[in-house]
Amino acid sequence: MHNLAIDKDELVMAMANLEEERVLDLVRREIEAGKSAFSIVEQCRRGVEVVGKRYSEGSYYLSDLIMSEAILKEVMEMIEPYFPQNTMETNGIKVVMGTIEGDIHDLGKNIVIYLLKSIGFQVYDLGVDVKPEKFIHALKETGASILGVCVLLTFCIGYVRKLVDLLEECGLRDKVTVVLGGxxxxxLVKEYTGVDYYANDAVKAMEIFRGFIPEEKKESWPFRA
Ligand code: B12
Known part of the structure:
Protein backbone atom coordinates (compact mmCIF):
# COMPACT_ATOMS: atom_id res chain seq x y z
CA MET A 1 0.00 0.00 0.00
CA HIS A 2 1.17 3.50 -0.74
CA ASN A 3 2.49 5.12 2.40
CA LEU A 4 0.92 8.54 2.85
CA ALA A 5 3.23 9.55 5.67
CA ILE A 6 5.80 12.00 4.34
CA ASP A 7 9.30 11.83 5.66
CA LYS A 8 10.09 14.93 7.67
CA ASP A 9 12.75 16.19 5.29
CA GLU A 10 11.44 14.84 1.99
CA LEU A 11 9.98 18.17 0.95
CA VAL A 12 13.08 20.04 2.09
CA MET A 13 15.28 17.78 -0.04
CA ALA A 14 12.99 17.83 -3.09
CA MET A 15 13.12 21.63 -2.95
CA ALA A 16 16.90 21.55 -2.49
CA ASN A 17 17.21 19.26 -5.52
CA LEU A 18 14.88 21.53 -7.52
CA GLU A 19 12.54 18.63 -8.33
CA GLU A 20 9.59 20.77 -9.34
CA GLU A 21 6.95 18.07 -9.88
CA ARG A 22 7.98 16.21 -6.73
CA VAL A 23 7.81 19.40 -4.64
CA LEU A 24 4.32 20.19 -5.89
CA ASP A 25 3.19 16.61 -5.33
CA LEU A 26 4.56 16.57 -1.77
CA VAL A 27 2.95 19.93 -1.02
CA ARG A 28 -0.38 18.58 -2.29
CA ARG A 29 0.02 15.56 -0.01
CA GLU A 30 0.93 17.70 3.00
CA ILE A 31 -2.20 19.81 2.42
CA GLU A 32 -4.33 16.66 2.15
CA ALA A 33 -2.76 15.35 5.34
CA GLY A 34 -3.89 18.55 7.07
CA LYS A 35 -0.43 20.07 7.60
CA SER A 36 -0.44 23.81 8.19
CA ALA A 37 0.47 26.12 5.30
CA PHE A 38 2.84 27.70 7.75
CA SER A 39 4.88 24.50 8.24
CA ILE A 40 4.90 23.84 4.48
CA VAL A 41 6.35 27.26 3.74
CA GLU A 42 9.03 26.73 6.38
CA GLN A 43 10.09 23.38 4.88
CA CYS A 44 10.35 25.03 1.45
CA ARG A 45 12.41 27.87 2.90
CA ARG A 46 14.82 25.34 4.38
CA GLY A 47 15.09 23.63 0.99
CA VAL A 48 15.82 26.93 -0.72
CA GLU A 49 18.47 27.59 1.92
CA VAL A 50 20.26 24.45 0.68
CA VAL A 51 19.96 25.79 -2.89
CA GLY A 52 21.76 28.94 -1.72
CA LYS A 53 24.50 26.88 -0.04
CA ARG A 54 25.05 24.81 -3.17
CA TYR A 55 25.23 28.01 -5.20
CA SER A 56 27.90 29.50 -2.95
CA GLU A 57 29.86 26.23 -3.10
CA GLY A 58 29.76 26.35 -6.89
CA SER A 59 27.68 23.24 -7.51
CA TYR A 60 24.59 25.27 -8.47
CA TYR A 61 24.39 28.21 -10.89
CA LEU A 62 22.38 31.41 -11.08
CA SER A 63 19.84 29.55 -13.23
CA ASP A 64 19.27 27.24 -10.24
CA LEU A 65 18.53 30.22 -7.95
CA ILE A 66 16.02 31.38 -10.57
CA MET A 67 14.51 27.88 -10.67
CA SER A 68 14.12 27.86 -6.87
CA GLU A 69 12.29 31.19 -7.13
CA ALA A 70 9.90 29.75 -9.74
CA ILE A 71 9.13 26.64 -7.67
CA LEU A 72 8.62 28.67 -4.47
CA LYS A 73 6.18 30.95 -6.28
CA GLU A 74 4.18 27.93 -7.48
CA VAL A 75 4.12 26.53 -3.95
CA MET A 76 2.86 29.85 -2.58
CA GLU A 77 0.04 29.92 -5.14
CA MET A 78 -0.98 26.42 -4.08
CA ILE A 79 -0.95 27.03 -0.34
CA GLU A 80 -2.19 30.61 -0.07
CA PRO A 81 -5.85 29.57 0.32
CA TYR A 82 -4.84 27.43 3.30
CA PHE A 83 -3.40 30.23 5.42
CA PRO A 84 -5.67 31.53 8.19
CA GLN A 85 -7.85 34.30 6.74
CA ASN A 86 -9.47 37.17 8.63
CA THR A 87 -9.39 35.24 11.85
CA MET A 88 -8.75 38.29 13.97
CA GLU A 89 -9.11 42.03 14.04
CA THR A 90 -5.77 43.73 14.48
CA ASN A 91 -7.15 47.26 14.21
CA GLY A 92 -5.22 47.91 11.01
CA ILE A 93 -1.84 48.44 12.65
CA LYS A 94 0.28 50.19 10.02
CA VAL A 95 3.52 48.67 8.78
CA VAL A 96 5.89 50.09 6.17
CA MET A 97 7.82 47.30 4.49
CA GLY A 98 10.50 47.00 1.81
CA THR A 99 13.75 45.37 0.72
CA ILE A 100 16.78 47.56 1.38
CA GLU A 101 18.78 49.48 -1.23
CA GLY A 102 20.86 47.33 -3.58
CA ASP A 103 18.89 44.15 -2.87
CA ILE A 104 16.09 42.75 -5.05
CA HIS A 105 15.23 39.60 -3.06
CA ASP A 106 11.56 39.74 -2.13
CA LEU A 107 10.10 36.24 -1.83
CA GLY A 108 10.45 36.12 1.96
CA LYS A 109 9.26 39.69 2.39
CA ASN A 110 6.20 38.96 0.26
CA ILE A 111 5.35 35.90 2.38
CA VAL A 112 5.52 37.99 5.56
CA ILE A 113 3.40 40.73 3.97
CA TYR A 114 0.86 38.15 2.85
CA LEU A 115 0.59 36.72 6.37
CA LEU A 116 0.27 40.16 8.00
CA LYS A 117 -2.38 41.37 5.54
CA SER A 118 -4.40 38.19 6.01
CA ILE A 119 -4.94 39.13 9.65
CA GLY A 120 -5.68 42.79 9.15
CA PHE A 121 -2.34 44.62 9.39
CA GLN A 122 -2.23 47.56 7.01
CA VAL A 123 0.98 47.03 5.04
CA TYR A 124 2.56 49.60 2.74
CA ASP A 125 4.91 47.64 0.48
CA LEU A 126 7.63 49.83 -1.01
CA GLY A 127 9.01 46.96 -3.10
CA VAL A 128 12.71 46.21 -3.57
CA ASP A 129 15.95 48.22 -3.74
CA VAL A 130 14.47 50.86 -1.44
CA LYS A 131 16.70 53.77 -0.40
CA PRO A 132 16.72 54.75 3.31
CA GLU A 133 15.28 58.19 2.41
CA LYS A 134 12.28 56.53 0.75
CA PHE A 135 11.54 54.49 3.89
CA ILE A 136 11.63 57.70 5.97
CA HIS A 137 9.31 59.47 3.53
CA ALA A 138 6.81 56.58 3.68
CA LEU A 139 6.88 56.51 7.49
CA LYS A 140 6.09 60.22 7.62
CA GLU A 141 3.34 59.94 5.01
CA THR A 142 1.58 56.95 6.57
CA GLY A 143 2.29 57.54 10.25
CA ALA A 144 3.21 53.85 10.55
CA SER A 145 4.81 52.83 13.83
CA ILE A 146 6.39 49.64 12.53
CA LEU A 147 9.07 49.39 9.86
CA GLY A 148 9.82 45.99 8.31
CA VAL A 149 13.05 45.76 6.35
CA CYS A 150 14.25 42.80 4.32
CA VAL A 151 17.93 42.17 3.52
CA LEU A 152 19.49 39.08 1.94
CA LEU A 153 22.72 40.42 0.51
CA THR A 154 25.33 40.86 3.23
CA PHE A 155 26.92 43.82 1.43
CA CYS A 156 23.61 45.70 1.77
CA ILE A 157 23.50 45.42 5.58
CA GLY A 158 25.34 48.77 5.82
CA TYR A 159 22.33 50.49 4.22
CA VAL A 160 20.14 49.15 7.02
CA ARG A 161 22.41 50.82 9.54
CA LYS A 162 22.24 54.01 7.46
CA LEU A 163 18.44 53.77 7.62
CA VAL A 164 18.43 53.43 11.42
CA ASP A 165 20.86 56.40 11.71
CA LEU A 166 18.56 58.43 9.48
CA LEU A 167 15.56 57.58 11.68
CA GLU A 168 17.54 58.94 14.60
CA GLU A 169 18.45 62.15 12.74
CA CYS A 170 14.81 62.75 11.80
CA GLY A 171 13.64 62.31 15.39
CA LEU A 172 11.63 59.21 14.43
CA ARG A 173 13.67 56.52 16.18
CA ASP A 174 11.57 56.51 19.39
CA LYS A 175 8.30 56.41 17.45
CA VAL A 176 9.12 53.55 15.09
CA THR A 177 9.89 49.89 15.87
CA VAL A 178 12.27 48.42 13.32
CA VAL A 179 12.04 44.72 12.43
CA LEU A 180 14.75 43.29 10.19
CA GLY A 181 14.25 40.07 8.25
CA GLY A 182 16.23 37.87 5.89
CA LEU A 188 25.34 40.45 15.52
CA VAL A 189 23.55 42.09 12.60
CA LYS A 190 20.92 43.37 15.01
CA GLU A 191 23.61 44.94 17.14
CA TYR A 192 25.50 46.41 14.17
CA THR A 193 22.41 47.93 12.53
CA GLY A 194 20.63 49.04 15.69
CA VAL A 195 17.27 47.51 14.76
CA ASP A 196 14.82 46.41 17.48
CA TYR A 197 14.01 42.85 16.34
CA TYR A 198 15.18 40.35 13.75
CA ALA A 199 13.78 37.21 12.12
CA ASN A 200 15.22 34.79 9.60
CA ASP A 201 12.16 32.60 9.26
CA ALA A 202 8.41 33.07 9.19
CA VAL A 203 7.88 31.52 12.63
CA LYS A 204 10.12 34.08 14.35
CA ALA A 205 8.66 36.87 12.21
CA MET A 206 5.12 36.06 13.34
CA GLU A 207 6.19 35.79 16.99
CA ILE A 208 7.56 39.32 16.78
CA PHE A 209 4.43 40.76 15.19
CA ARG A 210 2.25 38.98 17.77
CA GLY A 211 4.01 41.19 20.29
CA PHE A 212 2.56 44.31 18.61
CA ILE A 213 -1.12 43.48 19.07
CA PRO A 214 -3.17 44.26 22.16
CA GLU A 215 -2.76 41.78 25.04
CA GLU A 216 -6.40 40.60 24.96
CA LYS A 217 -6.07 39.58 21.29
CA LYS A 218 -2.88 37.57 21.62
CA GLU A 219 -4.74 34.33 22.42
CA SER A 220 -6.44 34.29 19.01
CA TRP A 221 -3.16 34.75 17.07
CA PRO A 222 -3.47 32.18 14.28
CA PHE A 223 0.14 31.56 13.29
CA ARG A 224 1.86 28.81 15.20
CA ALA A 225 4.67 26.57 13.98
C1 B12 B 1 15.92 32.83 -4.75
C2 B12 B 1 17.23 33.58 -4.67
C3 B12 B 1 17.47 34.56 -5.63
C4 B12 B 1 16.43 35.03 -6.63
C5 B12 B 1 15.54 36.08 -5.91
C6 B12 B 1 14.12 36.09 -6.38
C7 B12 B 1 13.25 37.02 -5.56
N1 B12 B 1 12.25 37.57 -6.24
O1 B12 B 1 13.43 37.22 -4.39
C8 B12 B 1 17.32 35.65 -7.74
C9 B12 B 1 17.67 34.55 -8.74
C10 B12 B 1 16.72 36.85 -8.49
C11 B12 B 1 18.58 36.01 -6.94
C12 B12 B 1 19.51 36.96 -7.32
C13 B12 B 1 20.73 37.16 -6.69
N2 B12 B 1 21.19 36.48 -5.61
CO1 B12 B 1 20.10 35.29 -4.54
N3 B12 B 1 19.34 33.93 -3.55
C14 B12 B 1 18.19 33.30 -3.63
C15 B12 B 1 18.10 32.22 -2.53
C16 B12 B 1 18.45 30.86 -3.15
C17 B12 B 1 16.78 32.09 -1.81
C18 B12 B 1 16.18 33.37 -1.22
C19 B12 B 1 14.73 33.10 -0.85
O2 B12 B 1 13.82 33.55 -1.53
N4 B12 B 1 14.52 32.28 0.20
C20 B12 B 1 13.18 31.84 0.61
C21 B12 B 1 12.53 32.85 1.55
C22 B12 B 1 11.14 32.35 1.98
O3 B12 B 1 13.36 32.95 2.70
P1 B12 B 1 13.90 34.35 3.22
O4 B12 B 1 14.16 35.28 2.09
O5 B12 B 1 15.00 34.08 4.17
O6 B12 B 1 12.65 34.94 4.00
C23 B12 B 1 12.19 34.42 5.24
C24 B12 B 1 12.86 35.07 6.48
O7 B12 B 1 14.17 35.51 6.23
C25 B12 B 1 11.92 36.14 6.89
N5 B12 B 1 11.93 37.45 6.24
C26 B12 B 1 12.32 37.82 5.00
N6 B12 B 1 12.12 39.13 4.82
C27 B12 B 1 11.58 39.63 5.93
C28 B12 B 1 11.19 40.92 6.30
C29 B12 B 1 10.69 41.15 7.58
C30 B12 B 1 10.27 42.50 7.96
C31 B12 B 1 10.59 40.06 8.49
C32 B12 B 1 10.08 40.31 9.86
C33 B12 B 1 10.98 38.78 8.14
C34 B12 B 1 11.45 38.57 6.86
O8 B12 B 1 10.66 35.54 6.64
C35 B12 B 1 10.73 34.83 5.39
C36 B12 B 1 9.72 33.73 5.41
O9 B12 B 1 10.20 32.53 5.89
C37 B12 B 1 19.20 32.75 -1.53
C38 B12 B 1 19.78 31.71 -0.59
C39 B12 B 1 19.34 31.91 0.86
N7 B12 B 1 19.82 31.09 1.69
O10 B12 B 1 18.60 32.80 1.20
C40 B12 B 1 20.21 33.36 -2.49
C41 B12 B 1 21.17 34.46 -1.99
C42 B12 B 1 20.49 35.40 -1.04
N8 B12 B 1 21.51 35.17 -3.24
C43 B12 B 1 22.74 35.49 -3.32
C44 B12 B 1 23.33 36.19 -4.40
C45 B12 B 1 24.83 36.35 -4.38
C46 B12 B 1 22.54 36.71 -5.46
C47 B12 B 1 23.03 37.56 -6.64
C48 B12 B 1 24.07 38.62 -6.31
C49 B12 B 1 23.52 36.56 -7.71
C50 B12 B 1 24.14 37.18 -8.96
N9 B12 B 1 25.37 36.80 -9.22
O11 B12 B 1 23.52 37.96 -9.64
C51 B12 B 1 21.70 38.18 -7.13
C52 B12 B 1 21.42 39.50 -6.38
C53 B12 B 1 20.61 40.48 -7.11
C54 B12 B 1 20.30 41.67 -6.18
N10 B12 B 1 20.82 42.84 -6.46
O12 B12 B 1 19.59 41.52 -5.18
C55 B12 B 1 23.53 35.07 -2.08
C56 B12 B 1 23.89 36.23 -1.16
C57 B12 B 1 25.26 36.06 -0.57
C58 B12 B 1 25.67 37.18 0.31
N11 B12 B 1 26.62 36.89 1.15
O13 B12 B 1 25.20 38.26 0.29
C59 B12 B 1 22.59 33.97 -1.47
C60 B12 B 1 22.66 33.85 0.06
C61 B12 B 1 23.01 32.63 -2.11
C62 B12 B 1 24.39 32.19 -1.69
N12 B12 B 1 24.53 31.38 -0.67
O14 B12 B 1 25.37 32.59 -2.28
N13 B12 B 1 18.65 35.27 -5.81
Whole structure:
Protein backbone atom coordinates (compact mmCIF):
# COMPACT_ATOMS: atom_id res chain seq x y z
CA MET A 1 0.00 0.00 0.00
CA HIS A 2 1.17 3.50 -0.74
CA ASN A 3 2.49 5.12 2.40
CA LEU A 4 0.92 8.54 2.85
CA ALA A 5 3.23 9.55 5.67
CA ILE A 6 5.80 12.00 4.34
CA ASP A 7 9.30 11.83 5.66
CA LYS A 8 10.09 14.93 7.67
CA ASP A 9 12.75 16.19 5.29
CA GLU A 10 11.44 14.84 1.99
CA LEU A 11 9.98 18.17 0.95
CA VAL A 12 13.08 20.04 2.09
CA MET A 13 15.28 17.78 -0.04
CA ALA A 14 12.99 17.83 -3.09
CA MET A 15 13.12 21.63 -2.95
CA ALA A 16 16.90 21.55 -2.49
CA ASN A 17 17.21 19.26 -5.52
CA LEU A 18 14.88 21.53 -7.52
CA GLU A 19 12.54 18.63 -8.33
CA GLU A 20 9.59 20.77 -9.34
CA GLU A 21 6.95 18.07 -9.88
CA ARG A 22 7.98 16.21 -6.73
CA VAL A 23 7.81 19.40 -4.64
CA LEU A 24 4.32 20.19 -5.89
CA ASP A 25 3.19 16.61 -5.33
CA LEU A 26 4.56 16.57 -1.77
CA VAL A 27 2.95 19.93 -1.02
CA ARG A 28 -0.38 18.58 -2.29
CA ARG A 29 0.02 15.56 -0.01
CA GLU A 30 0.93 17.70 3.00
CA ILE A 31 -2.20 19.81 2.42
CA GLU A 32 -4.33 16.66 2.15
CA ALA A 33 -2.76 15.35 5.34
CA GLY A 34 -3.89 18.55 7.07
CA LYS A 35 -0.43 20.07 7.60
CA SER A 36 -0.44 23.81 8.19
CA ALA A 37 0.47 26.12 5.30
CA PHE A 38 2.84 27.70 7.75
CA SER A 39 4.88 24.50 8.24
CA ILE A 40 4.90 23.84 4.48
CA VAL A 41 6.35 27.26 3.74
CA GLU A 42 9.03 26.73 6.38
CA GLN A 43 10.09 23.38 4.88
CA CYS A 44 10.35 25.03 1.45
CA ARG A 45 12.41 27.87 2.90
CA ARG A 46 14.82 25.34 4.38
CA GLY A 47 15.09 23.63 0.99
CA VAL A 48 15.82 26.93 -0.72
CA GLU A 49 18.47 27.59 1.92
CA VAL A 50 20.26 24.45 0.68
CA VAL A 51 19.96 25.79 -2.89
CA GLY A 52 21.76 28.94 -1.72
CA LYS A 53 24.50 26.88 -0.04
CA ARG A 54 25.05 24.81 -3.17
CA TYR A 55 25.23 28.01 -5.20
CA SER A 56 27.90 29.50 -2.95
CA GLU A 57 29.86 26.23 -3.10
CA GLY A 58 29.76 26.35 -6.89
CA SER A 59 27.68 23.24 -7.51
CA TYR A 60 24.59 25.27 -8.47
CA TYR A 61 24.39 28.21 -10.89
CA LEU A 62 22.38 31.41 -11.08
CA SER A 63 19.84 29.55 -13.23
CA ASP A 64 19.27 27.24 -10.24
CA LEU A 65 18.53 30.22 -7.95
CA ILE A 66 16.02 31.38 -10.57
CA MET A 67 14.51 27.88 -10.67
CA SER A 68 14.12 27.86 -6.87
CA GLU A 69 12.29 31.19 -7.13
CA ALA A 70 9.90 29.75 -9.74
CA ILE A 71 9.13 26.64 -7.67
CA LEU A 72 8.62 28.67 -4.47
CA LYS A 73 6.18 30.95 -6.28
CA GLU A 74 4.18 27.93 -7.48
CA VAL A 75 4.12 26.53 -3.95
CA MET A 76 2.86 29.85 -2.58
CA GLU A 77 0.04 29.92 -5.14
CA MET A 78 -0.98 26.42 -4.08
CA ILE A 79 -0.95 27.03 -0.34
CA GLU A 80 -2.19 30.61 -0.07
CA PRO A 81 -5.85 29.57 0.32
CA TYR A 82 -4.84 27.43 3.30
CA PHE A 83 -3.40 30.23 5.42
CA PRO A 84 -5.67 31.53 8.19
CA GLN A 85 -7.85 34.30 6.74
CA ASN A 86 -9.47 37.17 8.63
CA THR A 87 -9.39 35.24 11.85
CA MET A 88 -8.75 38.29 13.97
CA GLU A 89 -9.11 42.03 14.04
CA THR A 90 -5.77 43.73 14.48
CA ASN A 91 -7.15 47.26 14.21
CA GLY A 92 -5.22 47.91 11.01
CA ILE A 93 -1.84 48.44 12.65
CA LYS A 94 0.28 50.19 10.02
CA VAL A 95 3.52 48.67 8.78
CA VAL A 96 5.89 50.09 6.17
CA MET A 97 7.82 47.30 4.49
CA GLY A 98 10.50 47.00 1.81
CA THR A 99 13.75 45.37 0.72
CA ILE A 100 16.78 47.56 1.38
CA GLU A 101 18.78 49.48 -1.23
CA GLY A 102 20.86 47.33 -3.58
CA ASP A 103 18.89 44.15 -2.87
CA ILE A 104 16.09 42.75 -5.05
CA HIS A 105 15.23 39.60 -3.06
CA ASP A 106 11.56 39.74 -2.13
CA LEU A 107 10.10 36.24 -1.83
CA GLY A 108 10.45 36.12 1.96
CA LYS A 109 9.26 39.69 2.39
CA ASN A 110 6.20 38.96 0.26
CA ILE A 111 5.35 35.90 2.38
CA VAL A 112 5.52 37.99 5.56
CA ILE A 113 3.40 40.73 3.97
CA TYR A 114 0.86 38.15 2.85
CA LEU A 115 0.59 36.72 6.37
CA LEU A 116 0.27 40.16 8.00
CA LYS A 117 -2.38 41.37 5.54
CA SER A 118 -4.40 38.19 6.01
CA ILE A 119 -4.94 39.13 9.65
CA GLY A 120 -5.68 42.79 9.15
CA PHE A 121 -2.34 44.62 9.39
CA GLN A 122 -2.23 47.56 7.01
CA VAL A 123 0.98 47.03 5.04
CA TYR A 124 2.56 49.60 2.74
CA ASP A 125 4.91 47.64 0.48
CA LEU A 126 7.63 49.83 -1.01
CA GLY A 127 9.01 46.96 -3.10
CA VAL A 128 12.71 46.21 -3.57
CA ASP A 129 15.95 48.22 -3.74
CA VAL A 130 14.47 50.86 -1.44
CA LYS A 131 16.70 53.77 -0.40
CA PRO A 132 16.72 54.75 3.31
CA GLU A 133 15.28 58.19 2.41
CA LYS A 134 12.28 56.53 0.75
CA PHE A 135 11.54 54.49 3.89
CA ILE A 136 11.63 57.70 5.97
CA HIS A 137 9.31 59.47 3.53
CA ALA A 138 6.81 56.58 3.68
CA LEU A 139 6.88 56.51 7.49
CA LYS A 140 6.09 60.22 7.62
CA GLU A 141 3.34 59.94 5.01
CA THR A 142 1.58 56.95 6.57
CA GLY A 143 2.29 57.54 10.25
CA ALA A 144 3.21 53.85 10.55
CA SER A 145 4.81 52.83 13.83
CA ILE A 146 6.39 49.64 12.53
CA LEU A 147 9.07 49.39 9.86
CA GLY A 148 9.82 45.99 8.31
CA VAL A 149 13.05 45.76 6.35
CA CYS A 150 14.25 42.80 4.32
CA VAL A 151 17.93 42.17 3.52
CA LEU A 152 19.49 39.08 1.94
CA LEU A 153 22.72 40.42 0.51
CA THR A 154 25.33 40.86 3.23
CA PHE A 155 26.92 43.82 1.43
CA CYS A 156 23.61 45.70 1.77
CA ILE A 157 23.50 45.42 5.58
CA GLY A 158 25.34 48.77 5.82
CA TYR A 159 22.33 50.49 4.22
CA VAL A 160 20.14 49.15 7.02
CA ARG A 161 22.41 50.82 9.54
CA LYS A 162 22.24 54.01 7.46
CA LEU A 163 18.44 53.77 7.62
CA VAL A 164 18.43 53.43 11.42
CA ASP A 165 20.86 56.40 11.71
CA LEU A 166 18.56 58.43 9.48
CA LEU A 167 15.56 57.58 11.68
CA GLU A 168 17.54 58.94 14.60
CA GLU A 169 18.45 62.15 12.74
CA CYS A 170 14.81 62.75 11.80
CA GLY A 171 13.64 62.31 15.39
CA LEU A 172 11.63 59.21 14.43
CA ARG A 173 13.67 56.52 16.18
CA ASP A 174 11.57 56.51 19.39
CA LYS A 175 8.30 56.41 17.45
CA VAL A 176 9.12 53.55 15.09
CA THR A 177 9.89 49.89 15.87
CA VAL A 178 12.27 48.42 13.32
CA VAL A 179 12.04 44.72 12.43
CA LEU A 180 14.75 43.29 10.19
CA GLY A 181 14.25 40.07 8.25
CA GLY A 182 16.23 37.87 5.89
CA UNK A 183 18.60 34.96 5.61
CA UNK A 184 21.83 36.55 6.99
CA UNK A 185 20.23 38.37 9.91
CA UNK A 186 21.34 37.38 13.41
CA UNK A 187 22.10 38.90 16.83
CA LEU A 188 25.34 40.45 15.52
CA VAL A 189 23.55 42.09 12.60
CA LYS A 190 20.92 43.37 15.01
CA GLU A 191 23.61 44.94 17.14
CA TYR A 192 25.50 46.41 14.17
CA THR A 193 22.41 47.93 12.53
CA GLY A 194 20.63 49.04 15.69
CA VAL A 195 17.27 47.51 14.76
CA ASP A 196 14.82 46.41 17.48
CA TYR A 197 14.01 42.85 16.34
CA TYR A 198 15.18 40.35 13.75
CA ALA A 199 13.78 37.21 12.12
CA ASN A 200 15.22 34.79 9.60
CA ASP A 201 12.16 32.60 9.26
CA ALA A 202 8.41 33.07 9.19
CA VAL A 203 7.88 31.52 12.63
CA LYS A 204 10.12 34.08 14.35
CA ALA A 205 8.66 36.87 12.21
CA MET A 206 5.12 36.06 13.34
CA GLU A 207 6.19 35.79 16.99
CA ILE A 208 7.56 39.32 16.78
CA PHE A 209 4.43 40.76 15.19
CA ARG A 210 2.25 38.98 17.77
CA GLY A 211 4.01 41.19 20.29
CA PHE A 212 2.56 44.31 18.61
CA ILE A 213 -1.12 43.48 19.07
CA PRO A 214 -3.17 44.26 22.16
CA GLU A 215 -2.76 41.78 25.04
CA GLU A 216 -6.40 40.60 24.96
CA LYS A 217 -6.07 39.58 21.29
CA LYS A 218 -2.88 37.57 21.62
CA GLU A 219 -4.74 34.33 22.42
CA SER A 220 -6.44 34.29 19.01
CA TRP A 221 -3.16 34.75 17.07
CA PRO A 222 -3.47 32.18 14.28
CA PHE A 223 0.14 31.56 13.29
CA ARG A 224 1.86 28.81 15.20
CA ALA A 225 4.67 26.57 13.98
C1 B12 B 1 15.92 32.83 -4.75
C2 B12 B 1 17.23 33.58 -4.67
C3 B12 B 1 17.47 34.56 -5.63
C4 B12 B 1 16.43 35.03 -6.63
C5 B12 B 1 15.54 36.08 -5.91
C6 B12 B 1 14.12 36.09 -6.38
C7 B12 B 1 13.25 37.02 -5.56
N1 B12 B 1 12.25 37.57 -6.24
O1 B12 B 1 13.43 37.22 -4.39
C8 B12 B 1 17.32 35.65 -7.74
C9 B12 B 1 17.67 34.55 -8.74
C10 B12 B 1 16.72 36.85 -8.49
C11 B12 B 1 18.58 36.01 -6.94
C12 B12 B 1 19.51 36.96 -7.32
C13 B12 B 1 20.73 37.16 -6.69
N2 B12 B 1 21.19 36.48 -5.61
CO1 B12 B 1 20.10 35.29 -4.54
N3 B12 B 1 19.34 33.93 -3.55
C14 B12 B 1 18.19 33.30 -3.63
C15 B12 B 1 18.10 32.22 -2.53
C16 B12 B 1 18.45 30.86 -3.15
C17 B12 B 1 16.78 32.09 -1.81
C18 B12 B 1 16.18 33.37 -1.22
C19 B12 B 1 14.73 33.10 -0.85
O2 B12 B 1 13.82 33.55 -1.53
N4 B12 B 1 14.52 32.28 0.20
C20 B12 B 1 13.18 31.84 0.61
C21 B12 B 1 12.53 32.85 1.55
C22 B12 B 1 11.14 32.35 1.98
O3 B12 B 1 13.36 32.95 2.70
P1 B12 B 1 13.90 34.35 3.22
O4 B12 B 1 14.16 35.28 2.09
O5 B12 B 1 15.00 34.08 4.17
O6 B12 B 1 12.65 34.94 4.00
C23 B12 B 1 12.19 34.42 5.24
C24 B12 B 1 12.86 35.07 6.48
O7 B12 B 1 14.17 35.51 6.23
C25 B12 B 1 11.92 36.14 6.89
N5 B12 B 1 11.93 37.45 6.24
C26 B12 B 1 12.32 37.82 5.00
N6 B12 B 1 12.12 39.13 4.82
C27 B12 B 1 11.58 39.63 5.93
C28 B12 B 1 11.19 40.92 6.30
C29 B12 B 1 10.69 41.15 7.58
C30 B12 B 1 10.27 42.50 7.96
C31 B12 B 1 10.59 40.06 8.49
C32 B12 B 1 10.08 40.31 9.86
C33 B12 B 1 10.98 38.78 8.14
C34 B12 B 1 11.45 38.57 6.86
O8 B12 B 1 10.66 35.54 6.64
C35 B12 B 1 10.73 34.83 5.39
C36 B12 B 1 9.72 33.73 5.41
O9 B12 B 1 10.20 32.53 5.89
C37 B12 B 1 19.20 32.75 -1.53
C38 B12 B 1 19.78 31.71 -0.59
C39 B12 B 1 19.34 31.91 0.86
N7 B12 B 1 19.82 31.09 1.69
O10 B12 B 1 18.60 32.80 1.20
C40 B12 B 1 20.21 33.36 -2.49
C41 B12 B 1 21.17 34.46 -1.99
C42 B12 B 1 20.49 35.40 -1.04
N8 B12 B 1 21.51 35.17 -3.24
C43 B12 B 1 22.74 35.49 -3.32
C44 B12 B 1 23.33 36.19 -4.40
C45 B12 B 1 24.83 36.35 -4.38
C46 B12 B 1 22.54 36.71 -5.46
C47 B12 B 1 23.03 37.56 -6.64
C48 B12 B 1 24.07 38.62 -6.31
C49 B12 B 1 23.52 36.56 -7.71
C50 B12 B 1 24.14 37.18 -8.96
N9 B12 B 1 25.37 36.80 -9.22
O11 B12 B 1 23.52 37.96 -9.64
C51 B12 B 1 21.70 38.18 -7.13
C52 B12 B 1 21.42 39.50 -6.38
C53 B12 B 1 20.61 40.48 -7.11
C54 B12 B 1 20.30 41.67 -6.18
N10 B12 B 1 20.82 42.84 -6.46
O12 B12 B 1 19.59 41.52 -5.18
C55 B12 B 1 23.53 35.07 -2.08
C56 B12 B 1 23.89 36.23 -1.16
C57 B12 B 1 25.26 36.06 -0.57
C58 B12 B 1 25.67 37.18 0.31
N11 B12 B 1 26.62 36.89 1.15
O13 B12 B 1 25.20 38.26 0.29
C59 B12 B 1 22.59 33.97 -1.47
C60 B12 B 1 22.66 33.85 0.06
C61 B12 B 1 23.01 32.63 -2.11
C62 B12 B 1 24.39 32.19 -1.69
N12 B12 B 1 24.53 31.38 -0.67
O14 B12 B 1 25.37 32.59 -2.28
N13 B12 B 1 18.65 35.27 -5.81
Missing amino acids: YPVDA
